[in-house]
Amino acid sequence: MIIAYVSKSDTDCYTELKEEFTDVKNFSDIDGFISFYAASKSRDVVLLYRTETLQEIQDLSNINFTKNIYIIVIGKENVEFSLLAGKIGVDAYLHQGEANAGSIAKLIVASQSIIKNRRGDSNISVFTGISGGVGTTTITMNLAKSISQNYPEKNVLFLDFASTKAISNLFFNIPQPQKTIIDITNVQNLDMQELFDNGLTRLSNNLFFVPGIQKHTEKEDLESPENIQMFLSFIMYIKEKFDFILIDVGVFEDVDLEIDIQEIADNIFVITEFSIPSMSILKTYIDIIDKSGWYNKTHILANRADSYGSVTHDEAKKILSKGLKHKFEIHYSLPNDALHLRECWNDANLVCDIYPESPFMKGIDEIAKEFFLKETTHNSTTTLKAQNRSLFTKIKQWL
Numbered sequence: 001m002i003i004a005y006v007s008k009s010d011t012d013c014y015t016e017l018k019e020e021f022t023d024v025k026n027f028s029d030i031d032g033f034i035s036f037y038a039a040s041k042s043r044d045v046v047l048l049y050r051t052e053t054l055q056e057i058q059d060l061s062n063i064n065f066t067k068n069i070y071i072i073v074i075g076k077e078n079v080e081f082s083l084l085a086g087k088i089g090v091d092a093y094l095h096q097g098e099a100n101a102g103s104i105a106k107l108i109v110a111s112q113s114i115i116k117n118r119r120g121d122s123n124i125s126v127f128t129g130i131s132g133g134v135g136t137t138t139i140t141m142n143l144a145k146s147i148s149q150n151y152p153e154k155n156v157l158f159l160d161f162a163s164t165k166a167i168s169n170l171f172f173n174i175p176q177p178q179k180t181i182i183d184i185t186n187v188q189n190l191d192m193q194e195l196f197d198n199g200l201t202r203l204s205n206n207l208f209f210v211p212g213i214q215k216h217t218e219k220e221d222l223e224s225p226e227n228i229q230m231f232l233s234f235i236m237y238i239k240e241k242f243d244f245i246l247i248d249v250g251v252f253e254d255v256d257l258e259i260d261i262q263e264i265a266d267n268i269f270v271i272t273e274f275s276i277p278s279m280s281i282l283k284t285y286i287d288i289i290d291k292s293g294w295y296n297k298t299h300i301l302a303n304r305a306d307s308y309g310s311v312t313h314d315e316a317k318k319i320l321s322k323g324l325k326h327k328f329e330i331h332y333s334l335p336n337d338a339l340h341l342r343e344c345w346n347d348a349n350l351v352c353d354i355y356p357e358s359p360f361m362k363g364i365d366e367i368a369k370e371f372f373l374k375e376t377t378h379n380s381t382t383t384l385k386a387q388n389r390s391l392f393t394k395i396k397q398w399l
Helices: 030-038 054-062 079-087 101-119 136-150 181-186 192-197 216-222 225-238 256-264 276-292 313-321 338-346 359-372 380-388 391-398
Strands: 002-006 023-027 045-050 069-075 092-095 123-129 156-160 207-210 244-251 267-272 298-302 330-333
Touching: 002 030, 023 030, 030 045, 030 054, 045 101, 054 069, 054 079, 069 079, 069 101, 079 092, 092 101, 123 136, 123 256, 123 359, 136 156, 136 207, 136 244, 136 267, 136 359, 181 216, 181 225, 225 244, 225 256, 244 256, 256 276, 267 276, 276 298, 276 313, 298 313, 313 330, 330 359, 338 359
Parallel strands: 002 023, 002 045, 045 069, 069 092, 123 244, 123 267, 156 207, 156 244, 267 298, 298 330
Antiparallel strands: none
């Protein structure tokens, strides 16, 4: 999230916000902000605009804003000013006496759910692990496949954006993919036919997949600025076609690609373990989340939570919350199901296909119901309507 403060008179005001949020920028006039915004339309933006005249408020109506911006206008304690702000669609109008850093910070935090609702019903969820081997890819793959199997009316897309050589293609029975996520950058015009020609693959009637990189040397291509912009445009386009997009970004790294993808996500799932070293790494990552304004959309999932030597659930909460503004919860804990997972991993099989009733899959199904399908019903009318708009029908039109 970007906090942009625009003011002709006091550009250094609200410096306290820089302690609360990571990315705070100052502009001396609205034109400077517009130039910046044109290059940042994939990011969530909160605009703080200090005005002195009605015309300055009116000028906002001439700007072509997208759905990812939340506008706060700060001006005179004057009914005419506040009415005009409301008329042109400003999200919040604060007169100068009530516009302190505390009140603005609350509006900024609340803005995330408002921006999410504007984007529509589709769900973009990012999965990242605090280190390799904690189960990020295993959880994401099985969750995507399980949702598609149990809810055939839902269209599911799995994207592999991990910066190391991908393995998800092996579990989806594509040992040597001809196209990968890198080939998405070759798309000239965002349309479904061209995406299918450049990496998008249909695995079943309602499950789709774009394989990750196959060579370590492709990491540079994954993280080049021009490719990142293309990836973001691709995600924003494709989200209109799917109910759920699950993105595996692998191990957390403080790099532009991961940060930008997490910015546009509706949910961020952080995979960890309950060991002391894992808690230490997780706390560092959570501190970044705390200052990035992503607190409300972040969910911590503990894998192998009942392993020998692990800290308890309550101990983990205390470690995470110490010294942070928010009290972070462990949202769900998966059991140590090494017996089934080891066998499936060695044979490159998904657990949901081989052991659908295993303790691990019962946990995965609970995560699906809690975070993805809380409001889903299974009455025949709903299912029929959803099936009528299934992606399979659309694909026949595209192809």
